[in-house]
Amino acid sequence: MDYAENILGTIGNTPLVKMNKLVEDLPCLVLAKYETFNPGNSVKDRMAVQMIEDAEADGRLKPGGTIIEGTSGNTGMGLALAAIVKGYKCIFVISDKQSKEKMDILRAVGAEVVVCPTDVEPDDPRSYYSVSKRLGEETPNSWYVNQYDNLSNTKAHYESTGPEIWKQTDGKITHFVVGVGTGGTISGVGKYLKEQNPNVKVWGIDTYGSVFKKYHETGEFDEKEIYPYVTEGIGEDILPENVNFEIIDGFTKVTDKDAAVYTQKLAKEEGMFLGNSAGAAIKGLLQLKEQFKSEDVVVVLFHDHGSRYVGKMFNDDWMREMGYIE
Template structure:
């Protein structure tokens, strides 16, 4: 009988799959190393088990101990699976930008999850680096994994991922393309492959808001490059010890929008349901297409599974809210279709200014059309109210008709974006759209900006 003694024995030996559609403009053979076939559905299973086994061997992790780690989700899953089999507890610290699915999955496998804010400095006591380190110091009989600087991370890929790719390509691989986060996957795999053939090119995929590309090219750690980004699993605002820049031939950066769009393309065009970093890797590969020749064998690594992102990249509303959905927006009606079901917030001429202010606060809006029995007759916005308040502190008790500005222009729902854009200026903050059913909606500068994205 053929069977695994436990789930950990199923880690590794993931398939190499030819890509046929998303890379059709690349003049080379492109093969995806699909790491979702690991039991935890990600490449991180490999290094999670290796780090635990090495910590057991040298006594850092003792029987009945607690494993503590800061994770974007996938390393936590790998650690949790090993912890279940080996009898450890887990506490994982995760940033609030990670998907809800990742947090729920970690809890489902018995881990305690601590959520920290994303938009803080790495050395801020609230950051997930700092919190995980502190928990490691405070928790009795615990082991802080520190995947960023733990050498077992890259060693796992030197021992497993690299040899698998070499054997699966019969030694014909010419390029390896992979997203870079902790650096273990790219560095460990690169070390093995370059020992076999120093001519193999290693390309790292970075994201905007991360420091890797510039540091690799200039040796400068530029804090001005650090800012919040949406893409999960790649990029850093620190330099992990596991990133061996000497093994990497170059980096390319991919935007959040392109990463999200290509994540969906892989699913729809290849039937491979993978996560956000795979979208980054494919877009990065396409950006590098001039580096490849017809006889080249390019291997791109797909890190994790699409099930981690069903509430994000695979959700139309989430994509639309960020301007990531590839939709043709040409008319006034297109500009408001994601909020056309919401009622138009208006004010009456005889209402008090305080009512309009409260309405703005409640609905988080900056401008309100004003109407009377005959129809739309004026408008109020933040700048008008502020100007009036500076002149008269009692303005809140006045009627709206005393402070309102001129009414917003009204356009047909078929009006072009260009027509609408020309009507919005410093004096005129919005445009009303006639929906042909006796109802109207409002277009603001924000709607125009979203359409530009």
């Protein structure tokens, strides 16, 4: 018989899928690392379990403890699944710009969800960074995960996602393209791939309103780059420890409108029903056209599933209200 011991045993070993219509104008092979096949429907299951297991191992997380995190949803899902299997409680702090589906889904898997305003400074006591830190201090037998600075996040991708991509492409990958939020995915996968072949190029997808691209290019943390944006999952107004700028060759920024429109295109033209950061990633990849030659093998990673965006990018009324479609 062939079965997993519990749901956590099904994380990883996701498929690599060739992209067709949307990349017709590119000279190279484009392959999608399709992370919605994870049980929580996102890549974040990998790092959630890694962060929990590392915290168990060194005693930060104790039996019956409460896991506290500021999460935009996907990390919360991964943490919640692991918490159910391993017997922990979860409190998640989420910003009010996140889709309602994401909040409902977290509650469905037993988590307590606290909603905070998006439009405040990170050090404001109402911000989701501050609230999650405070809850971590006030709740007995709790552990504050901090996916931004917790390096088990990068480690998960260095140990699983990176080796899978290398093996699935038979070592032929030339470019890795991925959206950057906490930085765990790009830094872990990028480090592993560059250790196998230093010529692999690693490109990050950023959004307007985020500091990453300018910081990478100039070394300056420019507060003028920061303003509210619609795209979910990528871009930051802080520099997380998990973003290893040295292994990143460059960033390209994608507009909110393009990210939303390309989220729809992925579903309608490739049959890939994916989240908003996947739309940003594929549009960013198309913006990088000049980088690619005919023999190249480009891998783009898609983080999460379209079901979490049915009230937004997959709702034409919302798309019209935002001015993204006619």
